Amino acid sequence: MDLSELKGIINLMQKSDLTELEIELQDLKLRMARPGGGKISYEQVVHQPQPIPAPIQVEKPQSKVADEQGIEIFKSPMVGTFYRRPSPDDAPFVEKGQQIKIGDVLCIVEAMKVMNEIHSEITGEIIEILAEDGDSVEYSQPLYKIRKI
Secondary structure (H helix, E strand, O other): OOOOHHHHHHHHHHOOOEEEEEEEEOOOEEEEOOOOOOOOOOOOOOOOOOOOOOOOOOOOOOOOOOOOOEEEEOOOOOOOEOOOOOOOOOOOOOOOOEEEOOOOEEEEEEOOOOOEEEEEEOEEEEEOOOOOOEEEEEEOEEEEEEEEE
């Protein structure tokens, strides 16, 4: 917007009954208002306290995993996005029934645009994959069931 356009807008506002004018263009926001030109209205706001609900207690069923001997739950060490494969065209790092050893890459968890390889801390067999490729995972969320060998 150049100076002549701005003068034209000011002239338009002076000649009309407008009390406020606001214009937004790509990289410009212009707001003009006449001092004391508009009526001022007051609104009384009454805040009433809301009752605080009592906490809900939910009983969690006992996990079958605790009953299974030699079964470990591998949990996410961080918050992020879970990936089972290094890239969309590659095979998954691990599959159900696969034998793994300490140090094997189990997955990638992306956090803040950083791809973090997550390594196994035990030797065993993958018996269940608990997260889907591309899922958002929380810290300590179960990712795999592993039978220790």
